Amino acid sequence: MSTTTSREVVLAKRPRGLPKPGDFEIREVDLPEPGAGEVLLRTVYLSLDPYMRGMMDDTESYDDPVALGEVMVGGTVGEVVASNAGGLAPGDLVETYAGWRDHAIMPGDRVRRIDRNLAPLTTALGVLGMPGLTAYHGLIDVGRPRSDETVFVSAASGAVGATVGQIAKIKGCRVAGCAGSDGKVAYCLDELGFDACFNYKTAGNPADAMRRACPDGIDVYFENVGGVMGRTAFDLLNTHGRVTVCGTISNYNATEVEMVPDELWKFIVKRARMEGFLVTDFEDRHEPARAEMARWIKEGRLTWRETIVDGLENAPTAFNDLFAGRNFGKLIVKVGDDPTA
């Protein structure tokens, strides 16, 4: 068997603020043959997600940061090239966490075989992957909306937000959101069935815009952005309202901590619950959740948008575009040929 070379994007510097191209380096390394229980994978798609920004900082978080000189982490869809792991054969398509590289050796128990008949392959990184499960568990298990309640989701056209909104509609909620362009707003209203949505960049005062979108207040606020949008939503929260803290993208690139009013007392007045979560907290319930979402896709009740960027070498620039909102829906890098396309 010939040696396999992997092209990898490694973290060269810890970014200050928005990552710059010079914070990354591309290198090539020779991979060994897969050991016992391992598989050699060829990356087809790489997922780019906001949480990766946190992994680039050397601060306390839920996981160790990416070490300098190490491959950037990330979810991937790959094709098995060679296998020393039971149940996995060359040609199998898998979802795993191989990172920003075009080939990888992975333990067989760290990959999940994808049913290629379920939905297009990219959905394994989107609506049927980490972002979709994040939306599902965050809304259903953390936010716990009842039908007829109002759910507000920020970054509403994003990979997570769009799924949150559609699931909330399926569950009988009134759904409102905000997004960063008129096109995204139209998508939420016309294609996803949101009851209200506004362009936070042009809507003027966020409190007024949110109040118009949620005349009966907010029962569940699904927090993807933080900052002023999050504080505005909290003020509109109804009694016994819930805030599901999924992400705070508005400050992922902040170089200084923003100072905000201490309004802890409002938790008492509102009997509010604010709860952070990670999708991995719900691993034991991923399969039924994924099955339910696959059914909704088949029924035409759950849809998605994606932006696909071609070429691993473009991952750093594409990653920055995420924070500028230049993607529309799930942002994916096509690293290699898609055998199902």
Add this chain to the structure above:
Amino acid sequence: MSTTTSREVVLAKRPRGLPKPGDFEIREVDLPEPGAGEVLLRTVYLSLDPYMRGMMDDTESYDDPVALGEVMVGGTVGEVVASNAGGLAPGDLVETYAGWRDHAIMPGDRVRRIDRNLAPLTTALGVLGMPGLTAYHGLIDVGRPRSDETVFVSAASGAVGATVGQIAKIKGCRVAGCAGSDGKVAYCLDELGFDACFNYKTAGNPADAMRRACPDGIDVYFENVGGVMGRTAFDLLNTHGRVTVCGTISNYNATEVEMVPDELWKFIVKRARMEGFLVTDFEDRHEPARAEMARWIKEGRLTWRETIVDGLENAPTAFNDLFAGRNFGKLIVKVGDDPTA
């Protein structure tokens, strides 16, 4: 039947900062005879509690503020003087919400008959009343500690805090807290069985003091004070930790909102849950909770301290003492003779 005169403390001005004696006025009014379904009560004890400060401000809260010229609200223990309400007879002792006055007409369905054999009468305003139930439901139903977890409670020797600490010990938790004097700290350690307690006024850096008191971090923080203590506790919160927001006494008299760092992202890192509550949210479970606490009292596992101030006219000064921490345990005003003493 002769006319009954009620001496009442009314809110004369909306206080700015700590209430001043001039913010209150004492007046006398003649009461009518109790109408159908009503009772005439003679107040024996009046409860003074931090939440009352919030009722003096004309801002959005969970309840309407006390109107200017109206009697200050508050929990009371009273003796039935005359009754037009079924099931209530002269001489009965009841807990109700008659406010800062020595006589009151109350609807019979707004009073709760007290079993005078259960515990001393004052406990109906303390450990077996609103503060005790606040501790019980806030800890058991909101904080939901598991045995062997660490519970930290601020204002640990107070009416709520002391009960929280003892219930947490009964439930098998490790319990730590902070209080505002060495005597209060000694009480928590020696009489309430806290595993650790410190004097927040003399302990120096709150983060260091709290870390020493909680070497394994904090699983449930029972928030009574807010401010720097609350933020410090949040930083020490373990993964899946909970903050039960019961009160934020440190800023009840604040005239400006304090600015604090926006650290929403920590909810995700910690998978933290922060939840505010009111004791009235749990009304349907008060009776079993009270019965369980009465049993713990009989078994010698639940105790309390109280500061009793004599005379309704001293209520305004005593109320201010609450914010200076000059009371020790539950603060009660003795308004009239206690027929059980």
